[in-house]
Amino acid sequence: MTKQDVINQVSAKTGLDSLTSRSVIESFFEVVKEALIDGEPIYVRTFGSFILKQRASKIARNISQNTAVKIAAHTIPSFKPSREFTDQVRAQEIPFSTKKAKA
Known part of the structure; x- marks a missing residue:
């Protein structure tokens, strides 16, 4: 949609x-x-919350150059659905589409 x-x-x-x-x-x-x-943060009753999440710093790999890359700590936006919303979705028989992305 x-x-x-x-x-x-x-x-x-x-x-x-x-x-x-x-x-x-x-x-x-x-x-x-x-x-x-x-x-x-924004809390919408019976729908969910728009919140910020803290990500810790970590070491990642650049596989094309075979080197370690440090990713700094950062904040990302996130949506957490309410329990009522989650229960409504779980109660439905929703066909799950497993389309593969074109490469």
Whole structure:
């Protein structure tokens, strides 16, 4: 599903025109990004949380040059679904697609 598909479904469910729906969805994404950039998590009851995770520094391998590369500690954005959301997804019989990416 693409962002445009989401916009179309929101428009259909709310009765708003697609431009208004696009504006609302884009604004939501901006609010989430700005809050996480400021270090503030977002908690949406019955849906999930947009949080920041800390990654420790580690040693990785550059296999093409056979050398060790140090990756510094860093912060990444993450989404943690709520228990209710997770239970709803688990209760469904969703066919899992195992399409392989084109090489």
